[in-house]
Amino acid sequence: MKFNELRIGGPGFTPFSLGEPMYVYDGELLLGTLDPVQVTHGGSNVHITRIVPTQLARTGKRTFDPLVLLETISFIAGRFPAVQTVSFSLRSEVASYEEGMKIA
Numbered sequence: 001m002k003f004n005e006l007r008i009g010g011p012g013f014t015p016f017s018l019g020e021p022m023y024v025y026d027g028e029l030l031l032g033t034l035d036p037v038q039v040t041h042g043g044s045n046v047h048i049t050r051i052v053p054t055q056l057a058r059t060g061k062r063t064f065d066p067l068v069l070l071e072t073i074s075f076i077a078g079r080f081p082a083v084q085t086v087s088f089s090l091r092s093e094v095a096s097y098e099e100g101m102k103i104a
Helices: 055-059 065-079
Strands: 006-009 022-026 029-034 037-040 045-048 051-053 085-088
Touching: 006 065, 022 065, 029 065, 051 065, 065 085
Parallel strands: 045 085
Antiparallel strands: 006 022, 022 029, 029 051, 037 045
């Protein structure tokens, strides 16, 4: 699977709001969602507990979860300056012995 134009938003290409599910798109194609996106401490901490890839993303040859984690952190850091911490507790195995950008 080759990604061309990854972007994050709300449902139906609406803008993302903190506390709502994040939708990950490649162009017009929905790749998956991150839900729930919990916001704590007055909006300074964001915690993500689940990545749900679509069937297309699951069957691709490229690892989807590590790329989504990197894109999510970049997205939140670039658009929500009040957020100081982004944490994850995921059920799926996303660990690797490679450096993060190399995995993505």
